Amino acid sequence: MPVETRIENGIGVIVFSNPPLNPISATAGIPQALREAVIALDAHPDVTALVLASDGRMFSAGADIAEFNGDAATIAGPIRGLCATLDGLAKPVVTAIQGGALGGGLELALSTDYRLATPDARLGLPEVTLGLIPGAGGTQRLPCRIGIAQAVKLITTGTTVSATAAQAMGLVDDVVTGDVRAAAITFARTLSGRRRSRDTAPATDGAAEALATARAQAAQGAPGDAARAAVEAIETGMRDGFDAGLAAEYRLFDQLLVSEPARGLRHQFLAERAVARVPGLEALEKPQPVRAVALIGSGTMGTGIALAVAQAGLPVTVIDSTEAALARSRATVASTIARAVERGRLSLEAGAAQEGRIRFSSDMADVRGADLVIEAVFEDMGVKKTVFEALDRLADPGTILASNTSTLDVDQIAAFTSRPQDVIGTHFFSPANIMRLLEVVRGARTAPATLARAMGFAKQIRKVGVVSGVCDGFIGNRMFEEYLRQAYFLLEEGALPQQVDAAMEAFGMAMGPLRTMDLAGQDIGWSIRKRRAVEQPDRPYSRIPDLICEMGRFGQKTGAGYYLYGKGGKGEVDPAIDALVVEESKRLGLTRRAISDDEIVERCVFALVNEGARILDDKIAYRPLDIDTVWVCGYGFPRFRGGPMFYADRVGLPRVLERIAAFASGYQGWAWETAPLLRRVASTGLSSLNGDAA
Numbered sequence: 001m002p003v004e005t006r007i008e009n010g011i012g013v014i015v016f017s018n019p020p021l022n023p024i025s026a027t028a029g030i031p032q033a034l035r036e037a038v039i040a041l042d043a044h045p046d047v048t049a050l051v052l053a054s055d056g057r058m059f060s061a062g063a064d065i066a067e068f069n070g071d072a073a074t075i076a077g078p079i080r081g082l083c084a085t086l087d088g089l090a091k092p093v094v095t096a097i098q099g100g101a102l103g104g105g106l107e108l109a110l111s112t113d114y115r116l117a118t119p120d121a122r123l124g125l126p127e128v129t130l131g132l133i134p135g136a137g138g139t140q141r142l143p144c145r146i147g148i149a150q151a152v153k154l155i156t157t158g159t160t161v162s163a164t165a166a167q168a169m170g171l172v173d174d175v176v177t178g179d180v181r182a183a184a185i186t187f188a189r190t191l192s193g194r195r196r197s198r199d200t201a202p203a204t205d206g207a208a209e210a211l212a213t214a215r216a217q218a219a220q221g222a223p224g225d226a227a228r229a230a231v232e233a234i235e236t237g238m239r240d241g242f243d244a245g246l247a248a249e250y251r252l253f254d255q256l257l258v259s260e261p262a263r264g265l266r267h268q269f270l271a272e273r274a275v276a277r278v279p280g281l282e283a284l285e286k287p288q289p290v291r292a293v294a295l296i297g298s299g300t301m302g303t304g305i306a307l308a309v310a311q312a313g314l315p316v317t318v319i320d321s322t323e324a325a326l327a328r329s330r331a332t333v334a335s336t337i338a339r340a341v342e343r344g345r346l347s348l349e350a351g352a353a354q355e356g357r358i359r360f361s362s363d364m365a366d367v368r369g370a371d372l373v374i375e376a377v378f379e380d381m382g383v384k385k386t387v388f389e390a391l392d393r394l395a396d397p398g399t400i401l402a403s404n405t406s407t408l409d410v411d412q413i414a415a416f417t418s419r420p421q422d423v424i425g426t427h428f429f430s431p432a433n434i435m436r437l438l439e440v441v442r443g444a445r446t447a448p449a450t451l452a453r454a455m456g457f458a459k460q461i462r463k464v465g466v467v468s469g470v471c472d473g474f475i476g477n478r479m480f481e482e483y484l485r486q487a488y489f490l491l492e493e494g495a496l497p498q499q500v501d502a503a504m505e506a507f508g509m510a511m512g513p514l515r516t517m518d519l520a521g522q523d524i525g526w527s528i529r530k531r532r533a534v535e536q537p538d539r540p541y542s543r544i545p546d547l548i549c550e551m552g553r554f555g556q557k558t559g560a561g562y563y564l565y566g567k568g569g570k571g572e573v574d575p576a577i578d579a580l581v582v583e584e585s586k587r588l589g590l591t592r593r594a595i596s597d598d599e600i601v602e603r604c605v606f607a608l609v610n611e612g613a614r615i616l617d618d619k620i621a622y623r624p625l626d627i628d629t630v631w632v633c634g635y636g637f638p639r640f641r642g643g644p645m646f647y648a649d650r651v652g653l654p655r656v657l658e659r660i661a662a663f664a665s666g667y668q669g670w671a672w673e674t675a676p677l678l679r680r681v682a683s684t685g686l687s688s689l690n691g692d693a694a
């Protein structure tokens, strides 16, 4: 039974259960059953007070996000009804919070008289991170408990707080070590049946200032809709009273629920969880966690990965063939950790422990004892061959042998060993201790158990692992190439770098494509283009990035690329680059034209969509949501747009195809050969690639 009640020493105890996180799911009937239970116990003559509790590691994570694509009345109605019922009870209610109460879970607890929590509990209303506001009274009841100023901050940022912090602000009445439910029952017995006098008007000290700050800090445009709506709901309650505030909250929640940013954020929230469910691995036993890691190559990536592994609490041995590289790596590790301690992001002890988990060695035999070895040596097949032959000889049987290669064939690397079933790609993104994405590359002969364990490792080190098949560039960089191709062609046709970047940043990209290249280093792209010129002579690039490289302008690291980088500068527009771009158009015999920001966005984003569809056709990615997650977590694609494939669904495939057809007849139209999948889906009359698009 999802909701059970009993009477214990005069206390009506209600326990609900909806494993694993106890969402108050309306379709599972939880709020409806809870409402019936509280009404019955409130009316029971033997009961003086009620205790509300749940089974499992967390009181409740809130409403069920998977249900949010339904209509507001169905989703929010029952929880609202339950909270209103709790408001009107004759007897007091105590909530026992173990582990945490988030979103609707906290709104439920806020509707009761008292809250006790375990020391590890986290409490908060994170709805804005999903493009929403609390929709069951949270914007009104939280201010009543902790005052407007603090409530505004929590609600508009979606921050969660610890039990102790919650107690300090009056959100929790007591922090209880041990059995919080038993403590709640004991506490309820002291209440002699009296309800707590309820404040329906919140404390308003510092309210005006907090509201103004929140309004100013809300992101510009659509991404800030939810934060602004939260301010409006709170302000309405403050000005016109609780009921008016509640009505405003309900109305705003219902509007936001169907808004584009909320749909995109919801899609990405669910996608980030769905990527871990790898098709074909469902029947496998849960893999053993990785206990010790070895890294071969202590360069940029090796050092970053070692930090990520140590941060997650695992021991790691970093092996390099040169002492100088090891010394540099050791120094980078030390300075990175010292900086984190200095900035208060890490305690001195935690920093020392992290550093202590990283060992350095120049002896390949030190891979023994590791159950995962990650190779991050030079991007050269000859060097990889030497390393993998050595690993085959030296690593313990059953050890996963992973390569961090960004462009080389993982199957060819696997063939250097006698154990290709244990070989896999783990493609980290730089800086590897910060970027959340990890592309896990399954080779043709990678064993399912190896893949499952590598995906488990991604989770262990708090990365989002996405499975990719073997192809040049895997999911992310293969798409990035087409995106950049369009950015460069736009320059030839009439746009300037700063216009392309500004248009993409206004769309929501963390950074425009040309600024990204300046950050990553133009030389990497240059060497890839040289290789492409030989491999794919029929798919030429614009010459513009090569011309810039020939000037020695490799981006930020050389002080100049598309932009000029003074000391600590963000990158200034350089008239010399504008002139170079204009000159190149002239050389090509092109009359430069005014290009709209809309065209820039469509050209760059639909190039992603088209290549993404090809990646699905080639079975490199399992699902559109895998591609979306790669782009949101690894390439700064705006989370509120859900990812490129979800965005294409929202625009509508017929429209995407119509634009692609128009581009195909325009400048460098050869680059727009439509992916068969797009044509197939559109011809069936569907407009959606994602089964879950709403």
Ligand code: NAI
Binding pocket: 296, 297, 298, 299, 300, 301, 302, 319, 320, 321, 322, 325, 375, 376, 377, 378, 379, 380, 383, 386, 387, 404, 405, 406, 407, 427, 428, 429, 430
């Ligand atoms: P790097 O040049 O900074 O470091 C390579 C390290 O490998 C050097 O310290 C070198 O001494 C060491 N090394 C070379 N041969 C060795 C051997 N036989 N045994 C032991 N150590 C050896 O290179 P980086 O940038 O860290 O790249 C490493 C790998 O990661 C490459 O495959 C690269 O394609 C890939 N990658 C790089 C990314 C980046 O942004 N730099 C991103 C994703 C992947």
